Amino acid sequence: MLGIRIEGYHALEVLYYQASELNDLLTQIPPGVALPDARAEALIAEGGPAWRLWDMICDIEPRPGSHRIGSVAAGKLLARKRPHLLPVYDSRVKKVLNRPRTDNRWWHDLRDRLINDQNLVRELESVRDRAGAGHMSLLRVFDVMCWMFSWEGEHGPRGQQMSD
Secondary structure, three states, X not given: OOOOOOOHHHHHHHHHHOHHHHHHHHHOOOXXXXXXXXXXXXXXXXXXXXXXXHHHHHXXXXXXXXXXXXXXXXXHHHHHHOOOOOOOOOHHHHHHHOOOOOOOOHHHHHHHHHHHOHHHHHHHHHHHHHOOOOOXXXXXXXXXXXXXHHHHHHHOHHHOOOOO
């Protein structure tokens, strides 16, 4: 699931102890809404259901001394549940786009770009079509492309490790 594992007590918190509250928020986010859609703005706004859901999952800390789930795992879980609305934000995306470590504007900035840059949208659609991956959301295509660019930057052409 996008390279994350939620195990043990964290999984119990998500699937059992906090399941009712998490599911209530998730049901407030329609599955078919895409990030550029007009309805998306209210869903991803601070205090909106997607923001509250991300925040709630991010901060799950089921027992003293354990680590919280964290922003990357919470974001990837939500990207899996609402792939057309919520983009992945991890170290690879951050690196390729030169964004800050904690980025509360990420969803909004990518939304603005998808609305205002039709060349980007056409490129993402073209890559998805050429890959025969019509089932993938444009956000997932964007994420995969960021991973590929970050990998290429680290390993150079043909998978060769680049020296510092």
